[in-house]
Amino acid sequence: xxxxxxxxxxxxxxxxxxxxxxxxxxxxxxxxxxxxxxxxxxxxxxxxxxxxxxxxxxxxxxxxxxxxxxxxxxxxxxxxxxxxxxxxxxxxxxxxxxxxxxxxxxxxxxxxxxxxxxxxxxxxxxxxxxxxxxxxxxxxxxxxxxxxxxxxxxxxxxxxxxxxxxxxxxxxxxxxxxxxxxxxxxxxxxxxxxxxxxxxxxxxxxxxxxxxxxxxxxxxxxxxxxxxxxxxxxxxxxxxxxxxxxxxxxxxxxxxxxxxxxxxxxxxxxxxxxxxxxxxxxxxxxxxxxxxxxxxxxxxxxxxxxxxxxxxxxxxxxxxxxxxxxxxxxxxxxxxxxxxxxxxxxxxxxxxxxxxxxxxxxxxxxxxxxxxxxxxxxxxxxxxxxxxxxxxxxxxxxxxxxxxxxxxxxxxxxxxxxxxxxxxxxxxxxxxxxxxxxxxxxxxxxxxxxxxxxxxxxxxxxxxxxxxxxxxxxxxxxxxxxxxxxxxxxxxxxxx
Amino acid sequence: xxxxxxxxxxxxxxxxxxxxxxxxxxxxxxxxxxxxxxxxxxxxxxxxxxxxxxxxxxxxxxxxxxxxxxxxxxxxxxxxxxxxxxxxxxxxxxxxxxxxxxxxxxxxxxxxxxxxxxxxxxxxxxxxxxxxxxxxxxxxxxxxxxxxxxxxxxxxxxxxxxxxxxxxxxxxxxxxxxxxxxxxxxxxxxxxxxxxxxxxxxxxxxxxxxxxxxxxxxxxxxxxxxxxxxxxxxxxxxxxxxxxxxxxxxxxxxxxxxxxxxxxxxxxxxxxxxxxxxxxxxxxxxxxxxxxxxxxxxxxxxxxxxxxxxxxxxxxxxxxxxxxxxxxxxxxxxxxxxxxxxxxxxxxxxxxxxxxxxxxxxxxxxxxxxxxxxxxxxxxxxxxxxxxxxxxxxxxxxxxxxxxxxxxxxxxxxxxxxxxxxxxxxxxxxxxxxxxxxx
Numbered sequence: 019x020x021x022x023x024x025x026x027x028x029x030x031x032x033x034x035x036x037x038x039x040x041x042x043x044x045x046x047x048x049x050x051x052x053x054x055x056x057x058x059x060x061x062x063x064x065x066x067x068x069x070x071x072x073x074x075x076x077x078x079x080x081x082x083x084x085x086x087x088x089x090x091x092x093x094x095x096x097x098x099x100x101x102x103x104x105x106x107x108x109x110x111x112x113x114x115x116x117x118x119x120x121x122x123x124x125x126x127x128x129x130x131x132x133x134x135x136x137x138x139x140x141x142x143x144x145x146x147x148x149x150x151x152x153x154x155x156x157x158x159x160x161x162x163x164x165x166x167x168x169x170x171x172x173x174x175x176x177x178x179x180x181x182x183x184x185x186x187x188x189x190x191x192x193x194x195x196x197x198x199x200x201x202x203x204x205x206x207x208x209x210x211x212x213x214x215x216x217x218x219x220x221x222x223x224x225x226x227x228x229x230x231x232x233x234x235x236x237x238x239x240x241x242x243x244x245x246x247x248x249x250x251x252x253x254x255x256x257x258x259x260x261x262x263x264x265x266x267x268x269x270x271x272x273x274x275x276x277x278x279x280x281x282x283x284x285x286x287x288x289x290x291x292x293x294x295x296x297x298x299x300x301x302x303x304x305x306x307x308x309x310x311x312x313x314x315x316x317x318x319x320x321x322x323x324x325x326x327x328x329x330x331x332x333x334x335x336x337x338x339x340x341x342x343x344x345x346x347x348x349x350x351x352x353x354x355x356x357x358x359x360x361x362x363x364x365x366x367x368x369x370x371x372x373x374x375x376x377x378x379x380x381x382x383x384x385x386x387x388x389x390x391x392x393x394x395x396x397x398x399x400x401x402x403x404x405x406x407x408x409x410x411x412x413x414x415x416x417x418x419x420x421x422x423x424x425x426x427x428x429x430x431x432x433x434x435x436x437x438x439x440x441x442x443x444x445x446x447x448x449x450x451x452x453x454x455x456x457x458x459x460x461x462x463x464x465x466x467x468x469x470x471x472x473x474x475x476x477x478x479x480x481x482x483x484x485x486x487x488x489x490x491x492x493x494x495x496x497x498x499x500x501x502x503x504x505x506x507x508x509x510x511x512x513x514x
Numbered sequence: 515x516x517x518x519x520x521x522x523x524x525x526x527x528x529x530x531x532x533x534x535x536x537x538x539x540x541x542x543x544x545x546x547x548x549x550x551x552x553x554x555x556x557x558x559x560x561x562x563x564x565x566x567x568x569x570x571x572x573x574x575x576x577x578x579x580x581x582x583x584x585x586x587x588x589x590x591x592x593x594x595x596x597x598x599x600x601x602x603x604x605x606x607x608x609x610x611x612x613x614x615x616x617x618x619x620x621x622x623x624x625x626x627x628x629x630x631x632x633x634x635x636x637x638x639x640x641x642x643x644x645x646x647x648x649x650x651x652x653x654x655x656x657x658x659x660x661x662x663x664x665x666x667x668x669x670x671x672x673x674x675x676x677x678x679x680x681x682x683x684x685x686x687x688x689x690x691x692x693x694x695x696x697x698x699x700x701x702x703x704x705x706x707x708x709x710x711x712x713x714x715x716x717x718x719x720x721x722x723x724x725x726x727x728x729x730x731x732x733x734x735x736x737x738x739x740x741x742x743x744x745x746x747x748x749x750x751x752x753x754x755x756x757x758x759x760x761x762x763x764x765x766x767x768x769x770x771x772x773x774x775x776x777x778x779x780x781x782x783x784x785x786x787x788x789x790x791x792x793x794x795x796x797x798x799x800x801x802x803x804x805x806x807x808x809x810x811x812x813x814x815x816x817x818x819x820x821x822x823x824x825x826x827x828x829x830x831x832x833x834x835x836x837x838x839x840x841x842x843x844x845x846x847x848x849x850x851x852x853x854x855x856x857x858x859x860x861x862x863x864x865x866x867x868x869x870x871x872x873x874x875x876x877x878x879x880x881x882x883x884x885x886x887x888x889x890x891x892x893x894x895x896x897x898x899x900x901x902x903x904x905x906x907x908x909x910x911x912x913x914x915x916x917x918x919x920x921x922x923x924x925x926x927x928x929x930x931x932x933x934x935x936x937x938x939x940x941x942x943x944x945x946x947x948x949x950x951x952x953x
Contacts, residue, residue, distance in 0.1 A: 073599020077548040105525065110561045113561060155520070159520075171616050172645070206579065
């Protein structure tokens with residue numbers, strides 16, 4: 019891994035609102051069936067093409083991803099400019115907020131979310147008046163430090179002029195009010211929603227650095243606990259977990275940090291590259307610190323960028339040493355266990371590294387999309403390649419949580435264990451009688467000690483799969499016998 | 515009236531998707547954007563008592579995941595492709611195509627596409643549920659009306675004593691599964707044959723086919739479902755009984771059963787015998803709670819505030835006033851009842867019992883609810899019966915809190931019922947469990 023700061027493509031950060039969707043920006047796809055080796059090769063060669071499915075099951079949209087990040091900022095308000103149904107995910111964000119606040123010993127409060135509740139009249143006559151009403155309501159109720167307005171299919175199709183409305187309100191209220199271009203129909207890759215949220219933060223919140231805080235490391239995350247301190251503090255570095263559970267003030271100064279890293283390269287690719295390009299904060303481009311080799315490489319790059327080369331090797335050796343006996347025990351426990359990962363890239367790739375380090379055999383994986391490249395453009399950051407060195411010929415697919423494909427595939431591969439990282443997929447796995455571990459805290463497996471934590475957690479779940487056994491005996495899956503006899507990816511169109 | 519909404523307690527017409535999921539072996543097909551179906555599953559099922567995905571809900575729902583191509587060039591071709599796939603892949607008895615905002619805004623002729631399949635004998639119907647058209651209470655009606663209009667055939671003869679029940683909304687009512695079972699048991703107790711239509715062991719497509727053969731329909735609901743019953747009356751000449759109060763506890767349940775018995779021309783001795791037995795059960799346990807109420811009443815909340823739809827606001831108010839003697843505070847009704855039902859509802863609250871009335875506010879905006887309650891003065895800690903959104907508010911006004919309506923994220927709900935005699939007892943247990951839990 020080169021430690022020089024890569025020059026990022028000019029197109030990464032656009033100053034005007036909106037963000038180029040991943041299909042066009044990163045060559046991302048949602049349909050593929052083959053092997054990791056082949057996918058890495060054709061991605062690098064720029065030959066990756068989307069294979070569209072004839073039949074699909076309902077997916078997820080960008081607005082969900084964008085709102086997940088933004089609604090957890092503690093002193094902001096998110097307004098969804100949409101019909102009421104798009105606020106179906108508000109209760110989820112509320113629970114995440116309270117659950118995360120509880121874990122962080124913060125006061126528990128409800129998430130601050132408003133829908134403009136667009137109706138038929140609004141689709142004909144426009145609804146910028148209602149949007150302004152919502153902004154005023156948000157301001158007078160919460161006195162937020164910023165307001166984010168997330169777009170919807172409806173606001174997009176009827177051509178709502180968000181920008182001039184928001185500019186007007188911003189001038190009146192004197193706080194940043196940012197539009198978030200996350201209309202569901204814009205992209206099949208829901209991760210585009212992260213980019214839309216980060217684009218809003220980069221445009222409206224982050225300020226040029228007045229000072230430098232080289233010891234502070236931005237870590238772009240979801241809602242997991244702070245296990246990053248274990249890796250950073252011994253090197254004299256301090257993790258700054260962003261964006262969930264931050265305040266606007268904290269986000270304003272992320273430009274002062276010594277580097278930006280992320281728990282998942284596909285989550286923060288736009289944000290990390292933007293911070294580097296706009297504010298000169300170097301991005302750690304190595305795959306995130308999961309698994310032994312992954313953590314080694316990540317730490318070395320971090321140490322190099324922050325001037326800690328002299329102490330990092332000692333730290334690595336000591337940590338590896340410390341976990342050795344327990345890791346050996348876990349490897350014995352998991353020897354011969356066949357595992358499968360269903361998750362988003364790149365965290366799914368990180369999970370693949372962990373499972374292999376724990377001594378399991380990976381029999382296949384399915385990721386919700388694939389980015390042909392990341393915004394930083396450095397192939398050395400390829401998380402799939404890093405995770406499949408030596409296992410590059412397994413069954414690998416890209417499938418945006420099409421459970422009909424997953425169920426079909428798992429019936430063939432018959433793994434002993436499936437790791438899942440997206441809501442409501444684990445249940446389809448469990449109904450097949452296969453132990454399904456839904457990884458709720460994505461940081462649990464972080465670094466060296468995380469391998470042990472993760473291994474113990476899985477061993478506990480794996481010990482007695484009674485609930486899966488009961489489900490497989492008594493629950494029906496909604497698929498025809500005909501379908502279960504077809505090849506799992508026979509609904510994928512096009513030719514590779 | 516449409517306003518901006520904080521802390522939503524209901525969603526859009528496409529929420530009718532969950533009513534389809536509640537029909538055994540029925541498969542929804544969502545022709546809309548990529549996120550609609552999952553958001554509605556999330557808000558109505560998962561983060562609402564952690565009701566599961568069921569047979570063909572959650573991630574199993576077929577959908578077109580419409581994108582720019584379908585917006586610009588229309589989505590009919592894509593819809594055909596997904597229906598073709600669904601008929602092969604999904605093992606179901608009835609397919610219901612529901613449109614989202616994208617399809618309805620760009621003007622896809624979904625009705626024609628779907629009718630082509632129907633003409634080939636496929637059991638498939640279409641409901642135009644673009645989210646901007648209304649809330650999911652209306653969405654539930656649209657789904658039922660679509661099946662009635664496009665799928666049902668007149669029955670050769672009426673089955674005496676067969677009754678179709680239109681009551682609480684699947685999934686929107688977190689306790690729907692238990693409540694519908696309870697209603698079925700109550701009416702079966704009178705000797706009726708009950709077509710409950712949604713939920714476990716409700717009979718799926720065969721039960722729906724029997725709808726035209728029913729002797730009558732019962733709309734056990736303040737307003738939702740009245741339009742369904744009217745449609746059935748027009749199309750099949752089936753009369754209906756509209757009983758606007760969700761019956762919770764002995765007083766209301768007995769009153770409901772007498773109305774149903776009378777409407778069905780059942781012998782009153784038969785009805786009374788059943789009622790007597792059920793009331794004995796209910797009052798046996800009320801008797802057991804007497805020590806608790808008499809000893810603990812000093813600090814128990816005397817005043818209650820409901821923040822829920824018209825089913826629960828009215829049903830629970832009547833129960834707490836008539837059965838336990840509590841004092842009603844302001845009642846919030848969150849399901850946007852159509853204009854024509856408003857006076858009736860206000861009147862119901864004005865006559866909860868002799869000399870007992872309650873003020874009603876119709877709103878589904880958490881912001882307005884909070885503002886209203888914060889401006890009121892409470893002499894004693896009130897009991898707030900609402901949703902998980904209302905926990906902070908209850909605390910701020912110094913009250914006790916129980917979640918009984920969408921969204922519920924502080925309880926796991928399986929087959930619990932609040933309807934009927936036993937349901938009233940469950941509600942008493944839950945209310946006072948929540949109060950005792952704070953000691």
